[in-house]
Amino acid sequence: MLSTPALLLATMLFGLGLIGLLSRRNILYMLLSLEIMLNAAALAFIAGGARWGQVDGEIMFLFILTLAAAEVSVALGIVLQLSYRFRTLDADAFSEMRG
Amino acid sequence: MPMTLWLLILIPMLAAPLSWMGQQWSRHAARWIALGALSLDFLLALVLWSQGPPGSASGHGSWLVESQTSWIPRWGISLHLGLDGLSLVLILLTAFLGIIAIIASWTDIQNRVGFFHCNVLLALGGVIGVFLAIDLILFFFFWEFMLVPIYLLIAVWGHANRRYASFKFFLFTQAGSLLLLVAMITMAFLHQQATGRPSFDYADLMGLTLTREMAWWLALAFFIAFVVKLPAPPFHTWLPDTYTEAPTGVSIILAGLLAKTGAYGLLRYTVPMFPEIMSEFAPFAMGLGAAGILYGAVLACSQTDLKRLIAYSSLSHMGFILLGAFAMTELALQGVVMQLVAHGLSTGGLFLLAGALYERFQTRDMRQMGGLWKVIPRVASMALFFACASLGLPGLANFIGEFLVLFGSYSVQPIITILASIGMVMAAIYSLGMMQRTFFGQLRETRSIPDLSNVAFGTLLLMAVLQVWLGLYPRPVLATTKPVVDALIQSASLPAQASHSVPVMPSTLFTSQANTP
């Protein structure tokens, strides 16, 4: 069965995404890393679905897809706003919400 | 017939957005809509009052009118409303004081009129819901529902220090609500433990058997949650700020109605649900009541701000309610109900007058007033009347309430009752001090100031007539609530249906789900 290596792959992808998210300062890259992590999660679901022969994994994938679509559209809008206002994509430059 | 109960709640709630929209049509449309809705409610309640057989003896769970619809059956939650004498009297009071509050706001509120009345109607709808709901979750829904509009009413239309006051109000009442929620859910779980079916229904939970320790904690939570709203020391510190900073109409609602929801909760839930605990707890609660009477009176004497004085006097009056509710004698409980109504009328009248003075002088500081009887005799004479009501002059409704409470409490706790009676002297000191500083003495004002308008005067006169009527002929109220009072006493005298036979251990509270059908 492929599910175990698939789950391993998902973990690795997720880790890579996390590394990207934490290490990159460019907000665009952070979004890309998020996409990677979402995909990793989706892969885990698909693998799980395949392992048990259930359709739920695929359905979860569909939901993740929808989520990603919504997330990306809003997030990219925010990125545009930020770049317009601050003239930079450096995530560390935005700290307006500091407590 | 059961639908009328929903109508009572829905009329103000549905009129609320209407009155918001009404603002666009004309300045007064919002006010008229609100007034119409509340009058309709009042009439409806009157009809119920005239139909209901108040004399018929009824225990708990037998209501004059009842309406039950399934809502979330899996968790034992239903849309369950019930009307008995107590809630009927309080609903009448709610609609009446609501009308008064809207009249009081007629000239007072000039900005965002529609939104104001929308909030008032929502809050009153919530209050009526609280008085009607006998499913705990539904009760909690209304309990929380009324808070938000009230918060907005204070925060948007209040006086200078409104933000502080509204926050304080919200935090205190929310903390109380939290306790209530936890206790309710615990009870529902315990019900599931005992019968295999969770239930939030009043009648079901009444019959619940509890271990002593568990019952203590639950009773304490129910007690504190309602006492915060009542309020009594040491949970009262939100009261003076809130009452003072709120606009006139809202002060009337706060003192006249919101405080009553606390008292209603004590009478409806705390006392009958935990009769054994409450009988042990009674001396403490009555002591708290007496402390509230004295503490409020002493502080009322030291105020220079007119509304603050009234607020503390209100605290003092609420002490009688606590005192009476835990005395658990027929007289004391009858007195509590009477005091609920009477305090609504007297404090409402005083707040109305304080509002009238503020409108004329832009101040609530009594040091800047004096000798006003000469310029505004109508305000002054009405203030005299309500000051007398507030100090418990016989022949007025407050007297009946306070004296019945004291008569009823004396046989249970003589010392505490005597201490509470000292509050009568203090009431005289602060009431007359208020009259002296405001209306008697040297006149400072030289401008000519308009006296009360005919509408305002008529309103106050109506309240005064009600005070006298109930003070000399309290039978309508007493007879309506008699079955409720009888049932309360019965529940207190029966030691909770042989409670210790099947104890539910608290340790198994959150674990076992196995016996779910």
Next chain:
Amino acid sequence: MMNLLWLIPILPLAGFLILALHGEHLSRRLVAWVGCGSVGMSACITALVGVEFFHGLPDRASYQQTMWNWIDTSEMTVGLSWHLDALSFLMVAVITGIGFLIHLYSTEYLSDDDGYARFFAYMNLFVSAMLTLVLADNLLLLYLGWEGVGLCSYLLIGFWYHKPEYGTAAQKAFIVTRIGDTAFAVGLFIIFTQLKTLSIQQVQTLAVEAWPVGSNIAMIVAVLLLIGAVGKSAQLPLQVWLPDAMAGPTPVSALIHAATMVTAGVYLIARMHDLFALAPLVQGIVAVVGLLTLLLAASSALVQHDIKRVLAYSTMSQIGYMFLALGVGAWSAALFHFLTHSCFKALLFLAAGSVIHSLHHEQDIFRMGGLRRQLPWTFWTFLIGAAAMSGVPLITAGFYSKDWILWSVWSSPLSQQWMWVGALLGAFLTGLYSFRLIFRVFFGEVRTAAHGEPGLAMRVPLVVLAGLSLSVGFLEIPHTLGGLSLFGPYLSQVLPTMEVRPGMDDSSEAFEQIAVTCSALLGIGLAAFFFLPRVSVVDRLVGTAVGRFFVPFWQGGWGFDRLYERAFIQPWFALTRDAGEFLDRGYGVLVTGAEFCHVRLSRTQTGHIRWYAATIAVGTLMLLGLFAL
């Protein structure tokens, strides 16, 4: 006729309602008509009821009428019910009769006052409340009247509200009496808890059955009722409010603070006589309180400057006599003195009012003098009043009533000899201060010019009351002087007759009467010696060391005001001044704590998105670690 009883208290109430709601729009004439008319009609109905009452006297000692059930619960049923018997009829007659005369007097006395309608409204309300008090069938209704008259007293003392000190006096009166009222209320709680009823008749019968003589419960209840009575009747130690209460218009002082309200305490004790009989110790306290007040007030009256304060202290003193009589069990004598006192004290106040009226509100007797010729009507009526108060023998009513009291004190098994001596001293002092007033005000040189005698509306009440002050005494003539006893038998339907101590015969009664007569005449004579000559002997007396100590002491009413100021009022003000919300400070600690945490925790909110992401990751790792472990 009897069923018109309810109209007696209701008519003045109706008058009050008309005047209070619509008084400002009525003409003065109409106001006067309504104000006097309502009380007058009450008086007429009282007369009608009286006729029937006396007709049915032998078989029907009382009459009950219930308007409706006031409080109606299964535990407590209290009706708005009237109860007419000999005692209450006496009170009603005095209240409506003298009340009407004083109302009539007021129509002229206050004719140029702004608050004309307000005044009559309050007065009508007072009469209504007072009638409720005396006609009440149960203690709760009595309490209604009790508080009602207190309120009216407050309102009328502070009638001229623009003067702050009047307002203070009014508040003082209300609050001090309220202290008594509260004790009274607690007494009611105990009575109800013990006996399950508040009806006066039932309470008395049940108390006699349930409580043995001298039992603790009876004593406690009696003491509490006594405190209530003491507050209302301005007796020790709650007497301080009455002299200040003279701030009100003079008719008010006449009606409320002389004739009617201040005697409510006497009425209460007489009403509850069975209860007091169960507590002999408390009854003794009643006598002692009366005696002390009598002496305190009489000595204070000697040195006052304000004509009305003199009369106020004299009122306290005379009520002291009544308490003394009650204390020794001479119930009827106390009420007889109440009757005569109402007449002559109302007369004295009204005559004093007439003086004040003609002198443009001058009340200091040291600025008066020689008014005898300028105000003959006033002089003669005042003289009759003063004579009656001093107890000038044979012709005045005061003599008969005071003599009866002193004889009772002399002969009662409950009294002690020193009480009688004290009372005798009081009689002497009464003569002294009464005629000090007469000689200061009406004799000597003219100091302030009067602007003429009052009109008819003021003169008629003066004359009628003067006639009564001379004549009512003949209702009860001691048998040493002929023996006509109407009053005693009349009241004996309600109140027990006093038993005379063994060994009392006519000769001792005659001796006692001569002693009383002599002491009164001695007082009058001394007054003439002191105050009639131009160069006063008194000034020299006052100048001595003894005088320098006693005069200020007496002027301040034996220093009670100062004592209370120090002991209660200043601590109270200190308490209320500093009474911040100390409970709120407890919540302040919570708030400070929350702020402390807020400042520190909000540092974690760096605003950097990568920081948040990292903390989420770390949190997740920790959770996973937890599961792994």
Next chain:
Amino acid sequence: METLFYIAAAVTLLATLRVITHVHAVHALLYLVVALIALSLIFYLLGAEFAAALEIIIYGGAIMVLFIFVVMLLGPLAVEQERTWLTPGAWVGPSILALVLLGEVGYLIVAGDLPAISIQEPRQKAVSIALFGPYIIGVELASMLLLPGLIGAYHLGRRLSSEAR
């Protein structure tokens, strides 16, 4: 078949690694597209052929196109990178990885050893039935999520244009 999986997994990992390490946005995006395509192959191998198709169409197509648009809109910020975009070296990495994938797909088609076919067509039907059966609330929630996404994107984008003017 397992070999195919491991190759695709290696491609995915390599491409992902490049995504997070690359300095140029467009390059990174290209690598991400490759990674997504590789992932869709893995989905296919796991028997979720519908998911694989969606992965390419929506993820690799629609979402990545959005990214590209944004990078283009961010022009001024990316202008100094523009020149380096077009260097042929940039294409080498993604191209190689893509070719590997192409080879795999070609092998799958040629070899005819298609695991998805063995899992018969009712699978898709089952997904649909489950989706609109027990998961109907999830579908509703997803639609509710998409609506604010739409509004948010519209709002944020419009503000930019109006302010830019």
